[in-house]
Each structure stands twice: as structure tokens, then as C-alpha cells.
Amino acid sequence: MSAALTDLTLAQARDALAGGEVTALELTDAHLAAMEGARELNAFITETPEIARQRAKDSDGRRAKGEAAGPMDGIPIAIKDLFCTEGVLTTAGSHILDGFTPPYESTVTQNLKDAGAVMLGKTNLDEFAMGSANVTSYYGNVINPWKGAQAKDLVPGGSSGGSAAAVAARLCTAAIGTDTGGSIRQPASFCGIVGMKPTYGRCSRWGTVAFASSLDQAGPMTRTVRDAAILLGAMAGHDPKDSTSAPVALPDFEAALSGDIRGLKIGIPKEYRVENMPDEIEALWKQGVEWMKEAGAETVEVSLPTTKYALPTYYIVAPAEASSNLARYDGVRYGLRIPGNTLDEMYENTRGEGFGDEVQRRILIGTYVLSAGYYDAYYLKAQKVRTRIAEDFRAAFEAVDVILTPTAPSTAFAIGEKMDDPVAMYLNDVFTVPASLAGLPGISVPAGLSGDGLPLGLQLIAKPFAEDTLFRAADVLESAAGFDGRPK
Amino acid sequence: MSLDTKTVNNIAFLARIKVEDERLDHLAGELSAILDWIEQLAEVDTEGVLPMTSVAEATLPWRKDVVNDGGYPERVLANAPEREDGFYTVPKVVE
Numbered sequence: 001m002s003a004a005l006t007d008l009t010l011a012q013a014r015d016a017l018a019g020g021e022v023t024a025l026e027l028t029d030a031h032l033a034a035m036e037g038a039r040e041l042n043a044f045i046t047e048t049p050e051i052a053r054q055r056a057k058d059s060d061g062r063r064a065k066g067e068a069a070g071p072m073d074g075i076p077i078a079i080k081d082l083f084c085t086e087g088v089l090t091t092a093g094s095h096i097l098d099g100f101t102p103p104y105e106s107t108v109t110q111n112l113k114d115a116g117a118v119m120l121g122k123t124n125l126d127e128f129a130m131g132s133a134n135v136t137s138y139y140g141n142v143i144n145p146w147k148g149a150q151a152k153d154l155v156p157g158g159s160s161g162g163s164a165a166a167v168a169a170r171l172c173t174a175a176i177g178t179d180t181g182g183s184i185r186q187p188a189s190f191c192g193i194v195g196m197k198p199t200y201g202r203c204s205r206w207g208t209v210a211f212a213s214s215l216d217q218a219g220p221m222t223r224t225v226r227d228a229a230i231l232l233g234a235m236a237g238h239d240p241k242d243s244t245s246a247p248v249a250l251p252d253f254e255a256a257l258s259g260d261i262r263g264l265k266i267g268i269p270k271e272y273r274v275e276n277m278p279d280e281i282e283a284l285w286k287q288g289v290e291w292m293k294e295a296g297a298e299t300v301e302v303s304l305p306t307t308k309y310a311l312p313t314y315y316i317v318a319p320a321e322a323s324s325n326l327a328r329y330d331g332v333r334y335g336l337r338i339p340g341n342t343l344d345e346m347y348e349n350t351r352g353e354g355f356g357d358e359v360q361r362r363i364l365i366g367t368y369v370l371s372a373g374y375y376d377a378y379y380l381k382a383q384k385v386r387t388r389i390a391e392d393f394r395a396a397f398e399a400v401d402v403i404l405t406p407t408a409p410s411t412a413f414a415i416g417e418k419m420d421d422p423v424a425m426y427l428n429d430v431f432t433v434p435a436s437l438a439g440l441p442g443i444s445v446p447a448g449l450s451g452d453g454l455p456l457g458l459q460l461i462a463k464p465f466a467e468d469t470l471f472r473a474a475d476v477l478e479s480a481a482g483f484d485g486r487p488k
Numbered sequence: 489m490s491l492d493t494k495t496v497n498n499i500a501f502l503a504r505i506k507v508e509d510e511r512l513d514h515l516a517g518e519l520s521a522i523l524d525w526i527e528q529l530a531e532v533d534t535e536g537v538l539p540m541t542s543v544a545e546a547t548l549p550w551r552k553d554v555v556n557d558g559g560y561p562e563r564v565l566a567n568a569p570e571r572e573d574g575f576y577t578v579p580k581v582v583e
Binding site for chain 1: 491496499500501502503504505506507515518519521522523525526528529530531532534537538539540541542543544545546548549551563564566567568569570576578579581
């Protein structure tokens, strides 16, 4: 089965490992070779082949003794370079973290390590996870493995663009990303994979480089819904080190995939439309509604009237939190230091050179909206609108179990597009940001191809901690769509 | 909301980010465009609405007020750009 090792889904790899048809080392070596052959995608900032091969051998050793740790034992995965990994360079895609080698491991990656997963490397991302096209990384752009009819180099989406490209190009069996306003779901849609953002609090944020703390969540990026369910089970769980980590039971997500959604109520929000949205996205959405009906679900039109205000709300809340979180990068304790004659000059020089343009813009906006005289008009107003957005969802979820929407208003676009207009770039996240602001779980499922031959995703959103229902519905949507996820 | 270069310069100082003078004009234009777009929030009626302070319906946990971590200065200082005798070093702050 050697030729197809990189084609195995996580569930297939798990079964092949359990059945003794393949070793973790063979699986790992196949992916390391694939990574080497696909460096032009720039999906990884740091490859960790020595660590990978050692962990794979350890996994095979455990299995030989009948002590395999569970479904993730021996599975080769890629880690977004926003998670601190002990002894391995962690950059957040930024110049300002030059040479930073964490002396500790993030809780999510520790959980995966404990589960026996094999780390292949750290994937590229927008600087500090701020971006929707993976064009703001200090380590260069990531290229989408999908080319489409125009045969151009396209963006993979962002900010978890390296993870999405690596999963789509079969450089890893699965990957993890983080999602603040759509950074898992939007690149998943652009690269034709499954990307899932759990409920806020489901995964610990400890040891993950912070962007906007009230929004950041880690989540799985995989080629199937089943794989996402398995991977999330190994990432999530209560962590006393993160006070916002939810002390709730962790269900068996994979067991929720019953294939049966008869009687499930699916909300279709009439406000999820934007100007110039391609007809084919609207058509795919309608098709999604039909698929769910054919599977026995009941679809209901719902209204989320504050939808159009979610994005401007996000662009106050997230930069405000970022300006506070990124204050720690001062050239004193880690990373880049550019000397100055005074302490202030050293701070200014370090931050002026260490942060890229988009990060600087967001810190400046955040500083401004939090500054004396503007706090009430901007930040407080945004926090109130955020309450209303959450209330809209709460009201809708009184009538429905899940909500179905498009994931993004476009397919992957060419590298270089939307670069001179920050607001145009922000619009990529128009359909993913509302659920983020409300702390709800959401998943993007690849559902079809555009006329140009590029993947398009549909998004499902569920109630807090109803990931089991979300996966059950997503699994049915995936089967109905029958997406052939091979980049071309 | 239109920001002038003087305001941008001041925000940049508050954020401790060095912005070269020749970039100020362009940056003022970009930031003003973002703020103009954000202004649409004024349309939303938020009379009597409480600002969201936590997205999760949870009470923050308590723990004993005791030291439960630390005692490894080497690990803490391992990434310091400059250090001396177990301390971080910075430019002189007292004249």
C-alpha cells in the first residue's frame, strides 16, 4: 500500500496501523518525502523530520507491546506555527519572534503528543494569524495546491494557510490550525478540505500565541469530517492553565456520526449574502439545502439581522485585544531586539522592524479604539453590538439545531489580489466572523467546485458545545456532496 | 473619521511602533478608510444593551493564592536577546 500512504485518511491510517498493515515509521517517511517534494508550496516554516521519525519509532514500539495510546497514535500531523512547541522554533509567522524556541509545550500539542501523534513540522501562517490569504507571513506566501482553470498561483486562504495547503496536498494526514474570525474555515474552503472551529473554551489556549483572546480557538483541519471528529477528540479538554477553558465533558465525537439527520432542523439565514457574491456560491448553498432535505432534515428560514455588522464589530474587538496581547513583544525577553538609545527607542525600533504592515495596522487601530476619548464610541459600542449578534444566534437556535451557510464569499484568488485594500481583504471572513463573535462551533465542508475548477465550502454552525450535532450534520453533507478532494 | 498624520504619529507612539515620517500619510489614509467602514456600527440600536464581557457563559474558576510554578530562571531567560547575572538587560532608564 506504499504508493497510497499519503492518500489515507486519518481514520484509514488509524485502522491500517491497528491492523498491522503499515507502521507509523512508514507512514511518517511517506509524508516526509511528500513534504520534500512540495517545498514550492511553502506550507511549512520548520520541518521536524528527526522529531517525527523518533516519535514514529516510539509509536511503533508502543504498538508492538500492545500499548498504543489511542486513535491518534502514530498519525503524522502538521502543527500551525502558532502553537508553542518545546525546543522547536515557534515564529507565529513574524520577524519579531526571531529565534524563539519555547521552553514549554502548548496544551493542545501536549495533548496530541500524549495521544501519540507524530509532529511533521510547523506550518506557515499569516503573521500572528492576522490575514485571510497567507500573504502577511515573514516567511513568505503559501501557494494553494489547487491551480484551477487559469493555472495561476492562488492563495490558500488564511490565516491557517500552511496547514490547509499541507492537508490538501497530502503532505500530512491531518493538521491543526487556529480560528479567530475564520482562520480555519476559510482556508479549508479555499483548499477543499474540512476545517472545524470548536466552541470557545473547548480547546485550551495555553501556550498558543495569542491574537484576540476572546475569539481564538484551536481546531482540526482534515480531509474528512470523521477525521476532524477524531482529531478534535485528541486536542480538546479542560485545562486548569486556561481559565476560559470549559470544564465540560468531552464526548466521543466520532460516535456522533450516525449518518442520520432525519428530523434535524436546519436554519437558513437569509442575511448571509453579500454584493457581488458569485451565483455559483448561491447555487451551491441552495444545493446544500436540497441535500439536507433529501437526507430527512427539515430546513427553516431564520433571520440573523445583525449579520452585516459582525465584520466591523470584529475589526474593533480583535485589533483592540491584539494591541493589548502584542504589547509583550518588546525586545526584552525573547525574539528580535533592535537597539536604541533609550528604552522607549528600543521598543519602537524593535516593534517598527519586527511587525509587518498588517500587524502594525491592527495594533494601531486597536490602540486608537481603546484610547481615552474613543473607548466608548468604538470599543464599548462594538461590545454592545457583539451582545446583539450573540442574541440573534440564541434566538435562531430556539427554532433550529444547526445553521447552514456558505463558508466564504469567493473561491481562492490570485496571490497579490486585494493587497492594497485592507477592507476588501477583511470581507473574506464575512460569513465566518459572526459565529466567532458568538463563540459558536462551526465547520467548513468541501461541497463542490466552481466553474474555474476551484473548491467551495459550505459552513454549518451549531449551539455551544453541540459539536456532536455539528459533526453529525457535516458528515451527512459531506456524503451528499461526494467531493473528490484532489487538487488539480 | 479621518485621521491626520499628527494623530497617527501619536497612536504609533502610544503603541511604541516606529513609523518613518514618509509612511505617515499613506498609513493615515489606510487607517481612516478602515475607521470609515467601521462607522456603520452607529446604525445599530444598542440602547439598553449590555456590552459583552465574556462570550462563554461561565464563571471564572478560583484557585488558592499560592505560588504553583517557577524556580527555573535558566528556562525563563533562555530566549533573552541580552542577559546578565540572571537578569534581562535593557538600555539605561535612570540618568
